[in-house]
Amino acid sequence: MSAYVLPDTAEGVTTASTRRLKSVRLGPVSFRLNVRTLGLIGIAFAALVLFSSWALTLGSFPVPVSGVINSVLGRGSDEYDFIVRTLRLPRLLAALMVGAALGMSGAIFQGLVRNPLVSPDIIGINQGATAVAVFWIVTGQPVGMLAPVAFAGATVTALLVYVLSWRGGVAPSRLVLVGIGINAVAAAGTTYILVKYPIERVGSAVAWSAGSVYASTWDDVAILSIALLILTPLAAILMWHLRILQFGDDTAASLGLPVEPTRLLLVLVGCGCSAIAVSLAGPIGFVALMVPHIARMLGGAMTGSVLILTAILGALLLLASDVVGQHFLPVSMPVGVVTAVVGAPYFLFLLYRANARL
Amino acid sequence: MVAESAPAISTQVGWRLAKATGLMVLVGVLLLVLVLSLRIGSLGLTTRDALDAIFNYNPESYEQTVVRSLRLPRTLIGLGVGAALAVSGAVMQAATRNPLAGPSILGVSSGAAFAVVTAIYFLGIATPEGYVWFAFGGAAAASILVYAVASAGRGGATPVKLALAGVIVSALLGSWSTALVLMDQETLDQVRFWNAGSLAGRPLGIFWTVLPFMGIGLIGAILLSRQLNVMSMGEDTARALGLHTGRVRLISGVLVVMMTGAAVAAAGPIGFVGLAVPHIVRLFTGPDYRWTIAYCLVAGPILLLGADIVGRVVVRPAELQVGIITALCGAPILIVIARRRRVADL
Numbered sequence: 001m002s003a004y005v006l007p008d009t010a011e012g013v014t015t016a017s018t019r020r021l022k023s024v025r026l027g028p029v030s031f032r033l034n035v036r037t038l039g040l041i042g043i044a045f046a047a048l049v050l051f052s053s054w055a056l057t058l059g060s061f062p063v064p065v066s067g068v069i070n071s072v073l074g075r076g077s078d079e080y081d082f083i084v085r086t087l088r089l090p091r092l093l094a095a096l097m098v099g100a101a102l103g104m105s106g107a108i109f110q111g112l113v114r115n116p117l118v119s120p121d122i123i124g125i126n127q128g129a130t131a132v133a134v135f136w137i138v139t140g141q142p143v144g145m146l147a148p149v150a151f152a153g154a155t156v157t158a159l160l161v162y163v164l165s166w167r168g169g170v171a172p173s174r175l176v177l178v179g180i181g182i183n184a185v186a187a188a189g190t191t192y193i194l195v196k197y198p199i200e201r202v203g204s205a206v207a208w209s210a211g212s213v214y215a216s217t218w219d220d221v222a223i224l225s226i227a228l229l230i231l232t233p234l235a236a237i238l239m240w241h242l243r244i245l246q247f248g249d250d251t252a253a254s255l256g257l258p259v260e261p262t263r264l265l266l267v268l269v270g271c272g273c274s275a276i277a278v279s280l281a282g283p284i285g286f287v288a289l290m291v292p293h294i295a296r297m298l299g300g301a302m303t304g305s306v307l308i309l310t311a312i313l314g315a316l317l318l319l320a321s322d323v324v325g326q327h328f329l330p331v332s333m334p335v336g337v338v339t340a341v342v343g344a345p346y347f348l349f350l351l352y353r354a355n356a357r358l
Numbered sequence: 359m360v361a362e363s364a365p366a367i368s369t370q371v372g373w374r375l376a377k378a379t380g381l382m383v384l385v386g387v388l389l390l391v392l393v394l395s396l397r398i399g400s401l402g403l404t405t406r407d408a409l410d411a412i413f414n415y416n417p418e419s420y421e422q423t424v425v426r427s428l429r430l431p432r433t434l435i436g437l438g439v440g441a442a443l444a445v446s447g448a449v450m451q452a453a454t455r456n457p458l459a460g461p462s463i464l465g466v467s468s469g470a471a472f473a474v475v476t477a478i479y480f481l482g483i484a485t486p487e488g489y490v491w492f493a494f495g496g497a498a499a500a501s502i503l504v505y506a507v508a509s510a511g512r513g514g515a516t517p518v519k520l521a522l523a524g525v526i527v528s529a530l531l532g533s534w535s536t537a538l539v540l541m542d543q544e545t546l547d548q549v550r551f552w553n554a555g556s557l558a559g560r561p562l563g564i565f566w567t568v569l570p571f572m573g574i575g576l577i578g579a580i581l582l583s584r585q586l587n588v589m590s591m592g593e594d595t596a597r598a599l600g601l602h603t604g605r606v607r608l609i610s611g612v613l614v615v616m617m618t619g620a621a622v623a624a625a626g627p628i629g630f631v632g633l634a635v636p637h638i639v640r641l642f643t644g645p646d647y648r649w650t651i652a653y654c655l656v657a658g659p660i661l662l663l664g665a666d667i668v669g670r671v672v673v674r675p676a677e678l679q680v681g682i683i684t685a686l687c688g689a690p691i692l693i694v695i696a697r698r699r700r701v702a703d704l
Contacts, residue, residue, distance in 0.1 A: 122525055164693055177696035180525070181689040184629060188685035195554045195679060199547045206546060210536050285529055337537045344530035348507050351523055 037305040040298055044312040048319075052096070055319060056088050058327050094216035094280065095322045095335065096315040097224040099287055101277040103314020104235050106288030107295070107307055108270035111242045112263065113172040119289035120274035123179025126283035127186035128157025129275065130209045133282070134190050137205040138197040146208075147220070147279045154275035157182060162267055169249070169260055170267075211284035211336020213322060220280050227276040232311065235269050236304035242266060243301070284336040286343025287314055317342075377649050380642055384656040395433040395663045396425055399670050400677075403429075431562040436663040436680075438565060439557070439625045442572045442617040444658025445579045447632030448639075448650050449617075452586035453610035455593075456520060457695060460633030461501075461618040464520070467627030468528035468535070469500020470619070471553055475535045479545045486560050489552065490567050493623035498615045503527055505611060555626040555681020557666050568620035575617035579651055582610060586647040628681040630688020631662055637695060 021032045056068040063071075063080050070076035071084035106119045120126065132153030136146055161182050165175040190209070194202050241262045245252045249259050274288060295310040296302060302310075318335060325338040396408035403421050410416065411425035443461060450459035461467070473496025477483045483492070508523040539546035585606045588596045596603050618632070635658050636650060643649035662680065665687065669678040 121529075122522070164697070167697060174696055178693050181692040181696065184685050184689040184692070188629070188682045188689070191550075191554045191685075192678070192682045194550045196676075199543060199550075202550065203543050203546060206536070207540060210533075210540060285533070331541060333537055334540070337533050337540075340530055340533035344526055344533075347526050348523065351507060351519060351526070352510050 034300075034303070034305055037299045037303070037309060041305065041309050041312065044309060044316065048096070048312055048316050051316065051319060052092055055092060055323050056084055058323065059083070059088065090216045090218050090221050091213050091322075092319065093221045094224060095213045095319045097221070097228055098213060098277045098281045098284065099291075099314040099316070099318025100311035101224070101228060101231070101273040101314075102284060102287040102318070103291035103295070103310040104232065104307060105270045105273035105277070106290075106314075107292040107302055107310045108235060108238070108242070108266055108273070109288070110292050111239075111246060111302055112266050112270065113176060114246055115172065115176070118176055119286075120270065121283065121285050121288060122183070123161055123176060124183035124186055125154050125158050125161075125271060125274050126278050126285075127183045127190070128160075129154035129278040130283050131186040131189040131193070133208060133279075134205040135193050137208055138193055138201040140201065147223070149279075150282075151275050151279035154278050155271065157186060158267065158271035158275070162264075170263060207334070208282050210334040211282035211339075212325075212334030213281050213318075214334065216280070224276065224280060227272070231269055231272050231276075232308075235273070236307050238262075238266055238269060239302060239304045239307050243303070282334075282336060284318070285340045286347065287317055287339055290343050290346055291317055377643060381649075381652060381656065384653065384660065388656050388660050391660050391663045391667070392433055392437070395436065395667055396429045398667050399424075399429065400675055431560055431565060432557045432666070433663065434562070434565045435560050435624050436557045436666055437659045438569065438572050439621040439628065440631060440659035440662030441576060441655050442621040442658075443628065443631040443662070444635035444639075444654035445576055445651055446614045446617040446621075447634075448636040448647065448654045449579050449582070449586065449610045450614050450632070451636055452590045452647050453607050453614075454520060455590060457637070459520060460630070461614075461621070464618075465500040465504045465524045465527040465531070466497040466618045466622055467555075467629070468531040469503075470494070470497040470622040471549070471627060472496055472500075472531040472535050474552055475538050475545060475549050478548050479538045479542055484548060486564055487567070490564060490623045493626075494568075494571075494619040497619040497622045500527055500531060501615050501618065502611075551679075552626045554679035555628040555684075556677075556679040557625055557662075558677060558679075560624065564624050568624045571616045571620035575613045575620070576655065578609070578613045579617070580655075582606070582613070583648040583651045586610070586651075587645075590645065590647065626681060628662070629685040630692070631658060631684050634688040634691040635661055637691065 021034055023030060023032050053065055053068055053072075056072070057063050057065055061083055063083060067076060067080040068084055071080045072089065076084065102120075109118050109120055109123075129150040130153075133146060133150040136149050141149075161175065161179045162170065164182070165171070165178045167174070194205065197205075241257060244255055244257050245259065245262060245266075247255070252262075253259050277284065291314040292302065292310050295306055295313050299306040299309050318339065321338040321342060322335040325333040325335050329338075393405055393408060396411075397403045397405060401421070401424055403425065407419070407421040408425055408429070410419075411422035412430070415426065416422055447460045450461075450464070451457060453459075470493040473492040474489050476496075477489060477492040483489065504520070504523045504527045507527070508520040535549070539549055585601060588599055588601045589603065589606055591599075593603055596606075621628070635654055639650055639653040639657050643653050662684070665683040666680040669680050669683050672678055
C-alpha cells in the first residue's frame with residue numbers, strides 16, 4: 001500500500017499541461033500558474049454562485065431570484081430579508097464552507113498516506129468527535145459548547161492516532177490501521193452512551209451524528225470563515241511540500257525537506273479542516289473521500305491551485321446534497337445521509353478501478 | 359545424519375505434546391468459565407444450583423429457574439458465538455492471507471444491522487426470534503458484496519482493499535440504517551440495544567435455530583484446516599502443490615458466512631473476537647492452522663463469555679453489553695499488531 005503513488009503526482013507532472021504553465025513574477029516571488037486550472041476554478045466558482053442563488057429560492061416560501069440577489073446585496077425588501085438572510089443564507093454558507101474544509105482535508109490525507117482510498121473519516125477523527133458530542137448531548141450539557149467540545153474530541157483523537165502510529169516516524173499504512181482501531185474504540189464508546197441513556201435524548205444525539213447543517217447560525221459561519229481563512233492558504237502552500245514528500249521519505253530528505261515536521265504540519269492542517277467541519281456539522285462522510293478524486297481528474301496533479309478547485313467542488317457537492325436532502329426527498333434528510341448514498345457507489349467504483357495497483 | 363535428526367524429531371514430538379497439553383488446559387478453563395457464567399449475575403448462585411438446574415431440575419426452585427430460563431441460553435449462545443467468531447476469523451485470515459481479516463471488517467455486522475432495522479421499521483418485527491433470519495440474510499449479503507468488490511480485478515482481495523471495501527459498505531449501509539431510525543424513534547429504541555451486541559435476553563430457541571449453521575461451519579473449518587495450511591503459504595506455492603486455491607477460497611467463504619451470519623443473528627454485532635483470538639492463539643500454536651483452529655474453538659468462547667461475565671459485574675446492577683467490552687479490548691490488540699508488523703507485510 002505504501003508503494004502506491006498517485007499516478008498523476010510523481011512521474012506525470014504531465015506533459016499535456018506543461019504547455020499551459022505560465023511563470024509569473026511578483027517582486028521577489030515567482031511561481032508558475034496553470035492557466036487551465038485557473039479556468040476550471042473560475043468555471044466551478046461561477047457554477048457555485050449560480051447554484052447557490054437558485055438554492056436560496058427553494059423552500060416552503062418561494063423567493064424569486066431577484067429577491068434573493070437584492071436581499072443578499074443588502075437592498076431587499078423586509079418581506080424577503082428575514083427568510084433569505086436569517087434562515088437560508090447561514091445554512092447555505094455553512095454548507096459551502098463545511099464542504100470546502102472536508103474536500104481539502106481529504107486531499108491532504110490522501111496525499112499524505114499516498115493512498116487514494118483514505119479519508120479523515122476512516123481514521124477515526126469523525127468518530128472521536130461523535131463520541132464526545134453524543135455524550136455532551138445525552139447528558140444535557142449546554143448546547144452552545146457542543147461545537148468546541150466536538151472540536152476537542154476530533155483533535156484529541158487525531159493526536160492519539162498520530163502518537164500511536166509513531167515508531168521512529170509515521171509510516172502511512174500504520175496510520176491507517178491504527179486509525180481503524182481508534183475508530184472502533186470511539187464507536188464502542190458511542191454505542192455505550194447510546195444504550196445507557198433514555199431514548200428521548202438519544203434521538204437528538206443520533207440526529208446530530210447523521211451530520212447536518214440544518215441549524216447553522218451566523219456565528220457558525222463566522223467561525224468557519226476564520227478557520228478557512230487561516231487553513232486554506234496554509235494548505236495550498238503545503239501542497240508543494242507534500243508533493244516532494246510523495247517521492248518517498250528518503251528522496252524528500254535528500255532534497256532537504258524536514259520529513260517528519262512537514263508530515264506533522266500536514267496532519268495538523270488536515271485534521272484542523274476536518275475537525276472544524278465535524279464540530280459544526282457533525283460527521284459527514286464521503287465528501288473528503290470523493291472530491292479530491294474529481295478535482296484530480298479535472299485539474300491533474302494536486303497542486304495548490306488544484307486544492308482550491310477541490311475546496312470549491314467540495315462546497316458544490318455538499319450544497320447539492322443538502323438541497324437534495326432538504327427539498328427533493330419525500331422526507332427531509334440530513335445532508336450526511338445523502339452524501340453517503342451518493343458517495344459510496346462512487347467509492348466502490350474507484351476501488352474497483354484501483355485494483356491493479358493496490 | 360541420523361544422529362542429528364533424532365533430537366529434531368523428539369523436539370517436534372515435544373512441541374506436539376506441549377500443544378496438546380495446552381489445549382487440555384484451555385478446555386479446563388472453558389469448563390470453569392461455563393460454570394462461572396451460569397453462576398455470576400445480578401443474582402449470585404452456587405455451583406450446586408447451577409448444576410442441579412441442568413442435571414436434576416427442580417421447577418419449584420427460584421434459583422434453578424433463573425439458571426434454566428436466563429443463564430443457560432445465554433451461556434450456550436456465548437459458547438456457540440465465541441467459537442464461530444474466533445474460528446471464522448482464523449479461516450478468513452488464512453484464506454485471504456490477511457492479518458486484518460475478521461467478521462467486523464467485512465461489513466457483516468452492518469449488513470445484519472441494516473436488515474434488522476428494515477425488519478423493525480417496515481415489518482414491525484420486535485422479537486429476537488423474528489430478527490434471526492433477517493440478520494443472517496443481511497450479514498451474508500453484505501459480506502458477499504464486500505468480498506466481491508475487493509477481489510474484483512487482477513490484484514485479488516488484498517488486505518487494504520478488503521479493509522476499505524468493508525469500511526465503505528459498512529458506512530453506506532449504516533447511513534441507510536440511520537435514515538430509517540431518524541424517521542422513527544421506536545425503531546431506534548429497539549435497534550440501539552440490538553446494535554450493541556449482547557448475549558442477554560435471548561431465548562434458548564435462538565440457539566437451536568443458529569446451531570446447524572454454526573455446526574456445519576465449525577466442522578467444515580476443522581476439515582479444511584490442512585488445505586488452509588497450504589493456502590497460507592501463498593497463492594503460487596499452493597497451486598504448485600496441487601491445491602485448487604479458488605475452490606478452497608470459495609468453500610472457506612461459504613463457511614465464514616455461515617458462522618458469522620449465525621453469530622451476528624444470535625448476538626448482534628460483536629467486534630474483534632474474530633480478529634483478535636486467532637492472533638492471540640497463534641502466539642502459542644505457531645502457524646499450523648490445524649492447531650490454530652482447534653485452539654480458537656476453545657479460546658473464542660472463553661474470551662466472549664469472560665467479557666460477558668465482566669460486563670455483568672462492572673456496572674452493577676446494570677449490565678454492559680458484551681460487544682462494547684470486546685471492542686474496547688480488541689482494538690488495542692489491533693493497534694499492537696499494526697505497530698509490530700513490518701509495513702511491507704500489509
